[in-house]
Amino acid sequence: MSGAGGLAWRALHALLRAFLCLQRALLACLRGRAAAAAATSCALLAPAARALGFREARAAWRRRGPARGGAARGRQRWRADGRALRKLPVHVGLVVTEEEPSYADMASLVVWCMAVGISYVSVYDHNGIFKRNNSRLMDEILKQQQELLGLDCSKYSMEFANHDKTGQVLNCQSTLKVLSPEDGKADIVKAAQNFCQLVAQQQRTHSDLDVNMLDNLLSSTHGFPDPDLVLKFGPVDSTLGFLPWHIRLTEIISLPSHLNISYEEFFSALHHYAACEQRWGK
Numbered sequence: 001m002s003g004a005g006g007l008a009w010r011a012l013h014a015l016l017r018a019f020l021c022l023q024r025a026l027l028a029c030l031r032g033r034a035a036a037a038a039a040t041s042c043a044l045l046a047p048a049a050r051a052l053g054f055r056e057a058r059a060a061w062r063r064r065g066p067a068r069g070g071a072a073r074g075r076q077r078w079r080a081d082g083r084a085l086r087k088l089p090v091h092v093g094l095v096v097t098e099e100e101p102s103y104a105d106m107a108s109l110v111v112w113c114m115a116v117g118i119s120y121v122s123v124y125d126h127n128g129i130f131k132r133n134n135s136r137l138m139d140e141i142l143k144q145q146q147e148l149l150g151l152d153c154s155k156y157s158m159e160f161a162n163h164d165k166t167g168q169v170l171n172c173q174s175t176l177k178v179l180s181p182e183d184g185k186a187d188i189v190k191a192a193q194n195f196c197q198l199v200a201q202q203q204r205t206h207s208d209l210d211v212n213m214l215d216n217l218l219s220s221t222h223g224f225p226d227p228d229l230v231l232k233f234g235p236v237d238s239t240l241g242f243l244p245w246h247i248r249l250t251e252i253i254s255l256p257s258h259l260n261i262s263y264e265e266f267f268s269a270l271h272h273y274a275a276c277e278q279r280w281g282k
Contacts (some may be wrong), residue, residue: 034159081267082116085274089228091120093250095242096258097234101125103133105258107140109231111148112266121176126240128180130247137178177224184241189218214245226250229273231266233258251276 082088094109106123113121116153123130123137130137194217197205226246232239239247253269255261 009162010213042118046280078112078115078263079117081270082118085116085270087274088117088270089273090118091111091122091225091227091253092118093122093124093227093230093247094258095230095232095239096125096130097232097236097238098125098257099127099238099261100127102259103130103140104144105261106130106137108148108263109258109261110141110176111144111264112263114145115149116267117173119174121174122179122224122243124179124183124229124242125178125240126181128182131178131180133171134178141176168282175224179243180240184244188214229253229270231255231269249278251278 056245092113094106094113096106099181110121110123193213195204195209195213199206227243227250230239230247230250230252232240236259237254251273252273255265255269
């Protein structure tokens with residue numbers, strides 16, 4: 001029995017050693033496969049990462065345009081584009097219905113409006129973010145005005161028509177207002193209340209109320225003509241309270257988003273407006 005037991009023990013020991021060798025071989029194999037898989041993943045992901053970086057850089061380029069010598073060509077192109085249109089809107093409303101507005105992209109849109117020769121620009125978002133952060137938007141506009149127009153920026157000066165910026169720039173070609181929902185329906189209610197007070201004070205009669213009277217009573221757009229064109233950005237099929245009294249004859253063009261918008265997309269909307277026939281309700 002002792003001889004048989006010793007033989008069994010040696011057989012078991014040899015089997016255990018073989019199992020350990022097999023385990024080490026399997027672990028080494030798994031490590032090799034993991035390293036190979038990691039290398040393969042890096043090789044596959046590297047082009048995607050480079051492409052993502054390229055897309056981000058391309059989006060910035062599309063928004064800001066080429067630098068240095070390319071900026072001069074951009075200015076010449078924008079002026080030529082504005083003159084080439086059959087009709088150019090005098091007042092353009094930029095309406096953002098998206099939840100997270102971009103100051104940089106909105107500033108680009110405003111500067112492009114200036115560059116093609118649009119005289120009045122209104123900026124609006126339904127949450128009032130741009131108006132609450134009016135100074136931040138203005139700083140971004142001035143920055144991009146310098147970047148996009150360069151030494152030519154004196155020809156495209158902008159007047160900030162909001163109360164805290166009035167008169168900052170004189171002899172301007174373009175005027176900007178930043179609006180919020182309080183400048184829409186709430187302004188109409190305030191105008192109606194003011195007219196009722198005038199009637200109560202016998203300074204006016206109810207028969208005096210007409211379109212021109214209401215236009216004069218509305219304070220949010222005093223000195224601004226009604227918008228000829230509204231560019232609405234976002235998936236919502238509504239202007240969400242943007243100047244409801246003033247856009248009864250306005251052409252409204254919807255664009256998917258203002259984020260990373262290119263000049264080509266902006267000018268395509270202007271070209272669409274120039275080609276449309278407005279019948280004024282006839």
